[in-house]
Amino acid sequence: MRKICVVGLGYIGLPTAAVFANNGWDVQGVDINPSAVDAINKGTIHIEEVGLESLVSKAVEEGNLKASEKVKQADCFIISVPTPINDEHKANLEYVKNACETILGVIKNGDTVIVESTIPPRTMDDVIAPIFASSKFQVGEDIYLAHCPERVLPGRIVIEVVENDRIIGGINKASTDAAAEIYATFVTGKLLKTSALSAEMSKLMENTYRDVNIALANELVKISNKLGIDALEVIGLANHHPRVNLHLPGPGVGGHCLAVDPYFIMEKAPVESQLISNARSINNSMPDFVVEQVMKLVESQKSKIAILGLTYKGNIDDIRESPAMDIVEKLLDVGFSLGIHDPHVSQENLKIKNSSFAEAIEDAECILVLTDHNEFKELDEKVIIDNMKYPRILDTKNCLIIKSEEITYVNFGNLAEKNKFITVES
Ligand code: SAJ
Secondary structure: OOEEEEEOOOOOHHHHHHHHHOOOOEEEEEOOOHHHHHHHHOOOOOOOOOOHHHHHHHHHHOOOEEEEOOOOOOOEEEEOOOOOEOOOOOEOOHHHHHHHHHHHOOOOOOOEEEEOOOOOOOHHHHHHHHHHHOOOOOEOOOEEEEEOOOOOOOOOHHHHHHHOOEEEEEOOHHHHHHHHHHHOOOOOOOEEEEEHHHHHHHHHHHHHHHHHHHHHHHHHHHHHHHHOOOHHHHHHHHOOOOOOOOOOOOOOOOOOOOOOHHHHHHHHOOOOOHHHHHHHHHHHHHHHHHHHHHHHHOOOOOOEEEEEOOOOOOOOOOOOOOHHHHHHHHHHHHOOEEEEEOOOOOHHHOOOOOOOHHHHHOOOOEEEEOOOOHHHOOOOHHHHHHHOOOOEEEEOOOOOOOOOOOOEEEEOOOHHHHHHHOOOOO
């Protein structure tokens, strides 16, 4: 049985390890977090992902998946550790470099090292290859190196890791072929063979494409607000064109991918990446824009606002880079008092209080919807009318269905129109 060692057992590494283990590989999972290692060895998981627990417990039970804190000898190594950005918006490659250094201690002739972590362009050639070149091995001849970025969507990881087409970018042809042969053991999508450099850039451009297009939709909202146009209607109409796909506006762009990956390109070519950089600024400006709109809907800067949703998108529990968290801070800085409700986020992950819906809206002058969780689509309108000071809603995700005319419903389509008509009762 061939051996594979997966370094980093997070949202990507653990599903990858489990899928390999269920497809004929002897898998060693490695993580620096002892409680993750412990949980996995018991056949349980430390993260939330649909279908993952049964995959892990089957693999552990059959003896094909073991976790530890140390890298062990294997025929293939997969690096799936985080590459966060620092305060200067530069990629922090320390985790990836450390993983390479530890692999260097056990690697042997004929082995393959695959980096799945998202990395800035040229990282394989300029950072990773030199680490292995410092050993006794000829890189690309004795050992093989490839970048094979993942493109899975949280909530569908277990399915997409198998079914999605996969980019396989070796630092030379022998490396590409070696990595492709490894993924061929379970990927049912196409294996797209290329260079490491093209693989790095393609991954970054996929997420940058979305970030730039979301910025365009957000800019449309600001323009429409100024000119008295319904931006959401315009998007609907324009998208009837067979070759147009305007994205959806929102309170900003969050998550660890779209809000991060464009910076990896900007870091390497700052002068050339003007559009990408502007798109980042536009999306980063949305929390301020939302706060400005809230100010127009309330009586004073000490009013109570009810926040619905903290996660970076709907129906997940992830608050990383979430614009909602940013908006909460900005509203608190202004002096508003907040009632906060997010049924997907547990209190232990928050410094602020996560209340029930009823408690959050009690006496509030405005509900501010920041995430499109399914639970928010049909709210109890009577509870809103009976318990709020003024029944007003600003829905930045355009996800609510409001029937009652007693409730003032504002979204990014009717912002300009509603702002004109709202008067504060004394
Ligand atoms: N958003 C909008 N308007 C839209 C679409 C999204 O404002 O029209 C916002 C969301 O609310 C959220 C953010 O963008 O704040 C990102 O959400 P997302 O669902 O687009 O992306 P992620 O970050 O959950 O996952 C992405 C995916 N990439 C693409 O769809 C190109 C996924 O396939 C990648 O694997 C993942 O990034 C990654 O790891 O790179």
